[in-house]
Amino acid sequence: MFQCIGYAADNAQSPLRLIRFDREEPGEHEVLIEVMFCGVCHSDIHQIRNEWDNTVYPSLPGHEVVGKVSKIGGAVTLHKLGDIVGVGCMIDSCRECEACAAGEENYCHGPNGWLATYNGPMVPKAKAPDGKNSYGRDNTYGGYSTHLVVAEDFVLKIPAGLKPEEAAPLLCAGATTFSPMRHWGVKAGDKVGILGLGGLGHVAVKLAKAMGCEVTVFTLSADKLDAAKAMGAECVIMEDDAEAMKKLAGTFDFILSTIPLRHDVNPYFPLLKRNKTLVAVGALEKMEPLNNMLTAFHRQGFSGSLIGSIRETQEVLDFCAAHKVAPEIQMIRIDEVNDAVDRVVNGEVRFRYVIDMASLKGR
Amino acid sequence: MFQCIGYAADNAQSPLRLIRFDREEPGEHEVLIEVMFCGVCHSDIHQIRNEWDNTVYPSLPGHEVVGKVSKIGGAVTLHKLGDIVGVGCMIDSCRECEACAAGEENYCHGPNGWLATYNGPMVPKAKAPDGKNSYGRDNTYGGYSTHLVVAEDFVLKIPAGLKPEEAAPLLCAGATTFSPMRHWGVKAGDKVGILGLGGLGHVAVKLAKAMGCEVTVFTLSADKLDAAKAMGAECVIMEDDAEAMKKLAGTFDFILSTIPLRHDVNPYFPLLKRNKTLVAVGALEKMEPLNNMLTAFHRQGFSGSLIGSIRETQEVLDFCAAHKVAPEIQMIRIDEVNDAVDRVVNGEVRFRYVIDMASLKGR
Structure with missing residues (x-):
């Protein structure tokens, strides 16, 4: 002792x-x-x-x-x-x-x-x-x-x-965002959406960029736009910007929600391609009611994901060292x-x- | 004309x-x-x-x-x-x-x-x-x-x-239940749960049995138990039967909800194995709030699925003829x-x- x-x-x-x-x-x-x-x-x-x-x-x-x-x-x-x-x-x-x-x-x-x-x-x-x-x-x-x-x-x-x-x-933050990107097969050239630009979200943006993805950040905070752009992401002010959301319909390979509170993911299903998944890692709680009409329409999924394995955690550390990614x-x-x-x-x-x-x- | x-x-x-x-x-x-x-x-x-x-x-x-x-x-x-x-x-x-x-x-x-x-x-x-x-x-x-x-x-x-x-x-009913079973790779020996035993549900039970699956029906209707058993399914009275639900934890490869109204799928996530999916085909509407603590815990998914393709519809007809399955x-x-x-x-x-x-x- x-x-x-x-x-x-x-x-x-x-x-x-x-x-x-x-x-x-x-x-x-x-x-x-x-x-x-x-x-x-x-x-x-x-x-x-x-x-x-x-x-x-x-x-x-x-x-x-x-x-x-x-x-x-x-x-x-x-x-x-x-x-x-x-x-x-x-x-x-x-x-x-x-x-x-x-x-x-x-x-x-x-x-x-x-x-x-x-x-x-x-x-x-x-x-x-x-x-x-x-x-x-x-x-x-x-x-x-x-x-x-x-x-x-x-x-x-x-x-x-x-x-x-x-x-x-x-x-x-690194393992929690890296693990689902690996599990759902995110790869170079994919279009990835990140909801929220906080501790998890900003790491997710950097990881996805380093993987060679095209990244769009959805945020409620207009004062985070410059930071997101500096990380190499496109930006959309969430839900406020109906026109921008409409233009993005059916274009995303993967969407990761890092929002740490109960929230509504329904507006993001129409943005996914067919057979693709929105994964929420920020909010470990009841979400706003999910509209199955939206998920059914192009067979899209919602999933949870919990931190990362020891192997994945070592991988994200090594990946960040190799790609010069730092929170x-x-x-x-x-x-x-x-x-x-x-x-x-x-x-x-x-x-x-x-x-x-x-x-x-x-x- | x-x-x-x-x-x-x-x-x-x-x-x-x-x-x-x-x-x-x-x-x-x-x-x-x-x-x-x-x-x-x-x-x-x-x-x-x-x-x-x-x-x-x-x-x-x-x-x-x-x-x-x-x-x-x-x-x-x-x-x-x-x-x-x-x-x-x-x-x-x-x-x-x-x-x-x-x-x-x-x-x-x-x-x-x-x-x-x-x-x-x-x-x-x-x-x-x-x-x-x-x-x-x-x-x-x-x-x-x-x-x-x-x-x-x-x-x-x-x-x-x-x-x-x-x-x-x-x-x-056949195509709508057959398509997700095929898409999510349901195969002989899998343990499959079917929520609801109506028009879609009873066809789903027969299809899954004909595929060689072990099938459990979750129903609110005690008066459907005999019919479900006659189709070869195990039965659980939904949610009422906490003890039965607990015993089934972590045992299902696939769960298909055929309930045609807004409902709560949260009690069924703990029943799925890791990385497995609950698909809702009956309710094309907002569901009860999904608890992401449950889905995250063993990385389980929720997904919609919309009818079946022409190819799958022909397949389910041919499958039923071959396996003597009839609604x-x-x-x-x-x-x-x-x-x-x-x-x-x-x-x-x-x-x-x-x-x-x-x-x-x-x-």
Whole structure:
């Protein structure tokens, strides 16, 4: 056991505040990571405010974590002391179900699902059947803290070509948008629509551009147009611009909604080509009623998609290093995090806050 | 020009009544069909009651039509006098768009879409660009009538192994349920769920069984359980039976909803395996809000699907002849059609009314 510090919420209304807590020393197959940077994801806010109705308090968020390996278990072979590594949304999974066997741990359908970096286990107080994994935990604390202890095969390698602080948002926002683009076969020359230009949306635009796609951003925020254009995207002001929407009918190969709240996807089905899919990754909640007359008309689909697998998360890191893609980040100190939360909710961030965790040490 | 008679509605509230109207003689590539039988589809009711807000009156429905070829245009090569043939939901399409070129006329994205057997053109008063097809029409009248005139390549061959009256429901209910099963790759050994056991649902059960699937019917009607079991299906009383639903979690390869009204598909996503799709063919309208937390959790999809192509419609007819699959029909006379409409709406039909059009002649 060793002592850590971090920022956690005590209840759905409270701001994040400094807490002290103990972590277990790394086990045989685990590594201890000294956190350097952590992104502020909209999910962190959903979770600390209990908007998914499953938060265990104190709630210490953070699943876009980059740090340095500072201790390794005796059986660790994948990482060594001093490596710059990343941790995304998962720190373990059942390792036995068909999804885990297929390398899609993000769809683990073991008895407890995957173990979330914070607010895990997904099924609170569940116990591991064999003690190999960490399911005995009542809760997990994320990356708004000094240290993480993670199963070595759930730790990502940060390629030398990425700045560690810019790599952080790729661990959730990057994987979450990259995974569905890969799964639905997005390729060079495709026309891709991105709904929303926030933390996820702006990464999605950059990834799709780097894949060689023609990208259109649909946004409610006229003040984001210049940024979208600078990223190489065409722009449409959502729904307001009926004429622009009409011109785009039947032209899209893929549409990804990154809007983090309940919204209406019906206006976008007529924009898809036949047999194509609109995937929503931002809003994990009930959507506005979907009009099946629209989806039937050219056999179009709606689908959800949940983060990315460990393999896909490593792929998006390597892809970004190879294609010189970097999220646009604003660095903050840990004591600015509550203001940052408000600004994320108000859509003021451009485009991802990343906490410099050096600001937490020694407090 | 020659005179026909049929049953049509004058407005959204009126019953169907006998009308007399003229049809054009068949053109070079068209055949004249003397109607023998016509199924009563729930869509007929949506249309005569203007529930899709696009009905042109008088509205003369019927798109599950079986009849005899009684005259052919000079250039017709596909059919000959006396052939027993079928007409489904379409009597023409643009023949030029990518969907038509791919043999998926049911997703025609020409300027007017496909030409519906009744209440066509889909875009009223649109004109054909080249006169080849029938888009100059202001409205089309369906199979609740003595005769149809149809482009020869939109006319299906009724295989000798099918009774003509039992073939009728296959032209819409059969194609509409067969097409998505083929498109989503349903195969022998798959576990398939069917929501609703009406005109479409009971055909879907029989088709899936004939494909070698394990079939579960989800119904609200306890009085349909015996019929479903007789068709070879397992049964679950929808939503009421939480325990049964829980046991089925993660076991289905495909779920087809044939429910003809707005409904909630959320309870069925947890029943699907990862990466699998729930397709709704019964309700062409806004559905209850879809919970993206459920769809994301195992990357499951929702999709619409619209009738079937001409090729698929012929395939389902041939498949049913080969596998001795027949819809369960109740024959009615044309003067019983208004009662039949009420009974369809009340869920009393077992399972498809088919009008014997001999009852219309000579009136």
